Amino acid sequence: MEYGLIGAKLGHSYSRQIHEEIGGYSYELKELPTRADAEAFLEARDFKAVNVTIPYKKLVIPYCDEVEPRAAAIGAVNTLVNRDGKLYGYNTDYDGFAYLARRHGVRFRGKTVLILGSGGTRNTVAAVCRDRGAERVVTLSRSGADGCITYEQAEASGEGQIIVNASPAGMYPNNGECLLDLKKFPDLEAVLDVVYNPFRTELLLRAEELGIPAYCGMEMLVAQAVYASARFLDRKVDLSHVERIHRDIRRQVSNISLIGMPGCGKSTVGRALARALGKTYVDLDDVIEQVAKMPIPDIFAQRGEDVFRKYEADAVRECAKNHGQVIACGGGVIKTPGNARLLRQNGPVLWIRRPVEKLPTTGRPLSMGGHSLKKMEAERTPLYRSGSDAAVDNFGRLSDTVRDAVEAFDQTFDPGN
Numbered sequence: 001m002e003y004g005l006i007g008a009k010l011g012h013s014y015s016r017q018i019h020e021e022i023g024g025y026s027y028e029l030k031e032l033p034t035r036a037d038a039e040a041f042l043e044a045r046d047f048k049a050v051n052v053t054i055p056y057k058k059l060v061i062p063y064c065d066e067v068e069p070r071a072a073a074i075g076a077v078n079t080l081v082n083r084d085g086k087l088y089g090y091n092t093d094y095d096g097f098a099y100l101a102r103r104h105g106v107r108f109r110g111k112t113v114l115i116l117g118s119g120g121t122r123n124t125v126a127a128v129c130r131d132r133g134a135e136r137v138v139t140l141s142r143s144g145a146d147g148c149i150t151y152e153q154a155e156a157s158g159e160g161q162i163i164v165n166a167s168p169a170g171m172y173p174n175n176g177e178c179l180l181d182l183k184k185f186p187d188l189e190a191v192l193d194v195v196y197n198p199f200r201t202e203l204l205l206r207a208e209e210l211g212i213p214a215y216c217g218m219e220m221l222v223a224q225a226v227y228a229s230a231r232f233l234d235r236k237v238d239l240s241h242v243e244r245i246h247r248d249i250r251r252q253v254s255n256i257s258l259i260g261m262p263g264c265g266k267s268t269v270g271r272a273l274a275r276a277l278g279k280t281y282v283d284l285d286d287v288i289e290q291v292a293k294m295p296i297p298d299i300f301a302q303r304g305e306d307v308f309r310k311y312e313a314d315a316v317r318e319c320a321k322n323h324g325q326v327i328a329c330g331g332g333v334i335k336t337p338g339n340a341r342l343l344r345q346n347g348p349v350l351w352i353r354r355p356v357e358k359l360p361t362t363g364r365p366l367s368m369g370g371h372s373l374k375k376m377e378a379e380r381t382p383l384y385r386s387g388s389d390a391a392v393d394n395f396g397r398l399s400d401t402v403r404d405a406v407e408a409f410d411q412t413f414d415p416g417n
């Protein structure tokens with residue numbers, strides 16, 4: 001192997017795509033399940049340069065002939081370069097996190113920073129905060145041991161201007177997990193999360209809902225790879241790659257969820273939009289019918305709307321965890337509080353609008369009779385508005401709606417989103 005990534009369990013990794021795009025070399029994902037496997041790999045030195053991930057960032061240090069002082073101080077090496085048989089260790093996670101903060105104007109100077117989690121990434125984040133002049137860096141952990149404070153203690157003190165999650169809380173498949181009530185921190189200015197799956201963890205969703213700028217770890221991931229690639233090839237760092245590759249990955253793996261009145265065209269637009277963007281099409285109504293093993297009108301007739309809404313909420317929870325999908329929802333999805341924010345975890349929610357006169361009044365249990373549709377529209381409009389990132393009109397040709405939906409989707413990648 002020439003270039004690649006080593007770690008105990010790699011699963012899906014974006015690193016290959018990022019490195020191959022920047023460096024033009026092929027990048028192999030090499031799983032080394034046991035410590036003995038990792039040691040054998042390091043002893044053989046049969047590679048040009050590798051990135052190192054969990055749980056070997058510390059293990060590789062004694063194998064290095066030289067470790068940059070910053071990586072030594074952090075106690076973790078994520079980039080290992082073999083130059084004429086000598087191993088050089090670097091920590092580009094540091095650079096990646098520094099990039100993420102700088103890119104969004106998050107300044108640590110004079111601030112109290114709360115770092116969530118006492119694992120490996122904590123040291124990297126703490127080093128960046130200290131080097132950038134943070135006044136206090138406080139680590140939160142569940143136990144509060146080893147110089148940390150507990151989440152409850154942090155909430156009770158209410159101090160902290162910047163919060164950084166360096167723990168796996170809220171990471172797939174534990175979407176929705178969050179240990180901190182952000183309302184307890186009146187001086188909060190920014191929240192950063194090293195997690196990038198989902199794009200918006202529960203922590204980031206909560207921050208956004210309080211109007212606090214919130215940034216996910218995807219740019220950190222891309223930036224650390226760009227810095228690593230420069231080490232691999234002894235080239236200058238070219239940060240112009242970061243934004244483009246970040247955008248490409250987001251565009252590729254984001255979901256797009258469609259909401260709107262029953263019959264407004266969510267399923268029709270959704271299928272065409274998925275085709276246009278190469279995404280997987282998921283119709284929540286179909287998912288519900290499969291799970292309930294009966295058609296939707298039968299669920300309503302035999303078990304009632306409340307039971308239907310429970311099936312619907314479960315379908316939202318599961319589907320919203322996955323990536324690269326266009327999700328056509330049922331019209332009433334916004335009636336259950338929390339569904340819209342679940343959908344927003346991995347991409348924008350678009351509100352498809354169509355004049356009420358054009359909406360079908362048959363085949364849908366709640367759409368019978370034109371008058372009730374007008375009333376329903378009046379009730380639901382505020383929910384569609386608050387539950388969506390953008391509105392797309394489906395008044396004319398389907399192809400026009402799809403074009404406008406793609407444009408609305410692309411606009412969600414503008415800086416700050």
Ligand SMILES: Nc1ncnc2c1ncn2[C@@H]1O[C@H](COP(=O)(O)OP(=O)(O)O)[C@@H](O)[C@H]1O
Nearest residue numbers: 261262263264265266267268269394396397398
């Ligand atoms: N732009 C459009 N032009 C013509 N017919 C449309 C358009 N959008 C939707 N329709 C029609 O409206 C009906 C309802 O669409 P559908 O996609 O099932 O809506 P929803 O999934 O929102 O309930 C379908 O018969 C569909 O063909």
Ligand SMILES: O=C(O)C1=C[C@@H](OP(=O)(O)O)[C@@H](O)[C@H](O)C1
Nearest residue numbers: 261262263330331332364365366
């Ligand atoms: O608006 C609603 O409450 C509903 C809309 C339907 O989906 P469509 O919007 O795709 O018709 C379906 O989920 C169910 O009949 C309930």
Ligand SMILES: [Mg+2]
Nearest residue numbers: 266267285328
């Ligand atoms: Mg539909």
